[in-house]
Amino acid sequence: MSRLVLKFGGTSVGDVDRIARAARIVAAERTPGRGLAVVVSAIAGETDRLVQLTRAFAVRADGGPVDPKTFDDEYDVVVSSGEQVTTGLLALALRNIGIAARSWQGWQIPFRTDNAHAKARIGDVRCNEIGASIDAGVVAVVPGFQGVTEDQRITTLGRGGSDTSAVALAAALGAERCDIYTDVDGVYTTDPRIVAKARRLDRISYEEMLEMASLGAKVLQTRSVELAFAKRVPIRVLSSLVEPGAPNPGTLVCPEEEIVEKQVVSGVAYSRDEAKVTLLGVEDHPGVAADIFGRLADANVNVDMIVQSEARQPGRQNIVFTCPDRDAPKAAAVIQEAREKIGVEEIHVRRDVAKVSVIGIGMRSQVGVARTMFAALAQKGINIEAIATSEIKISVLIDAAYTELAVRALHTAYGLDAA
């Protein structure tokens, strides 16, 4: 007996016609000896509508925000209902084409989480009953995003949690794979809106996918890839817009060792949501960096790249860091406030920057990868403002105006262009 988990996102169940198509896709995956569970999101737009309803009560009489402790549990009751609706509808759609199916709400499985409402972490997923049911040929339709605490209160996993639900269910069921149906047909070497010659990847490793996702390739939620990596659940990303039966290979996200032909660079990612903060003439003594980045962390500023260099004056250094663009004013204010205490001469913020990265597990065993990158950018006259590297990634910060040009140049330089 094998088991497979399928997951359909909000646009893939966006109306009753799409729900009917999702049912036909599930039908096509049904083979004797294989139990199926389907995880669904709310109908596209529905979660936003429900969140909007709760907003009326998210503000205190004096105008301040209400304490999440007295808000998030009932917020979860409201917003989790969107997924409940879709589970019932997909179960009906499956039965309508002759397939035994039933919905399982989070509390029925139970799909246990901690009690951090609105951003719950998944705990124990009890699969005895649902597992026996799918093995008996009844397709299980399960709400993504939704769980239940030990004391029987409804929780949600936070936005985009449905992918994570699907992976967690696949892990708990010991499923052979988790197929994530979405509105794109796989993971691409880069954004096809920017590079017409972008290619769909047949396979990508978890590590590469994590770098791709966190860099703005929004195909899969980072959390779901982390969980799949930890639990060794293969994920397949494929299109829900293709009629069942038509070719739809998608991209398999899998362990590195299952990728035979390791590319030096598998993809080029970019993010425009970046700002660069430059601190000039910072006093050079032990603990100064800890002080600066401690203050930023306390202010919830998510710092990414950090570059430190010597300044012209002796005993001084320059520090450059990047953060999400919306956090830039806050970051500057935090440093400004403690400027004299830290010992910083000047603070500059630049918000028209972008981060471009090349990612590939082959990098580990290959030299000259960075040189190719820098040469390709230099050839186009693109100045590099900062560089950061990891084992399987090289990122550069550049003027945002050159984003597309840089991505295209790198895509060509690493031989990723489709024939």
Place this chain on the structure above:
Amino acid sequence: MSRLVLKFGGTSVGDVDRIARAARIVAAERTPGRGLAVVVSAIAGETDRLVQLTRAFAVRADGGPVDPKTFDDEYDVVVSSGEQVTTGLLALALRNIGIAARSWQGWQIPFRTDNAHAKARIGDVRCNEIGASIDAGVVAVVPGFQGVTEDQRITTLGRGGSDTSAVALAAALGAERCDIYTDVDGVYTTDPRIVAKARRLDRISYEEMLEMASLGAKVLQTRSVELAFAKRVPIRVLSSLVEPGAPNPGTLVCPEEEIVEKQVVSGVAYSRDEAKVTLLGVEDHPGVAADIFGRLADANVNVDMIVQSEARQPGRQNIVFTCPDRDAPKAAAVIQEAREKIGVEEIHVRRDVAKVSVIGIGMRSQVGVARTMFAALAQKGINIEAIATSEIKISVLIDAAYTELAVRALHTAYGLDAA
């Protein structure tokens, strides 16, 4: 410690402003030593929207309707979500004005029902936990319409079941009363749209209310009044549109013995959804009526008044009955089909008829009530097509064109007009 159940219908929680007002109404009912539970419907229009979504899967590929056995359980999963949303929102609205509150879904209480999905009957409502919580000062917000089976599947009570949920919860909690907030300010002596001088009743007995409700005064669901009658739960019907603090006496539906001044006639009800079927020259032998009405029952025709009289020919009789207007063609067809077997000479259907009734527990001890009715109608030249009586009700069938005239004449004749 006393307990009170409040119930808000769909229009009373029709948007976030109304939900906020409902919260203020609940706040005004909060006194030390009194535990509160609030039952809510879905936001007006929401249940219809959800039902509509399920319709896409209610038809088989060959065009026939799907078997309810493979439909109603998941239909319940979909449509019950509307009430879940309102419970979360009202709990948030209550907390927003400083009142401790939490939602309790049907499965959390548990609010047990049988497994007749889409029209479930209420079983055991376990109130230990929710009762302790409201006694501790936490307002419980409970979805109407929704329950859970022994094997943990979601059920719904059928349309309008929220009133019944509220009464069942009040009975289980041993509440002093069940206050039903709606878009009218009480039960009237007749329809105020027809009779400008209609008066709000301060009190009405369960028996009278049952006759009023089933005759088309749509203030309370018949099922909820039956349950309140059986469990001796007083119901108060009052307006949710009045600001908290303003006078809002409503109408108390209570045991007969609590009504000191018993009116001979408390109200005048009417129904235009009537058709009259006349069977002429029916063979007069034992069992013929059982045969006719057995066939109608098998065809699910809901027969109301029945009048039997001798025909001109010896050995023949005439039978007149009424049924809901939409059932009339079916009723005629059923008889037509078995006409020779039963022995019926002619079948006539008249669809432009209305039923007008006077209702009052005082009738039991009063003579001449019918005479007043017939005289009032005769005076206006209104012909009576059929008469039916019960202990506390007299109904007549008349030409539908005279409905308003008849209601007004009777309202005056029984001294019900407001000063």
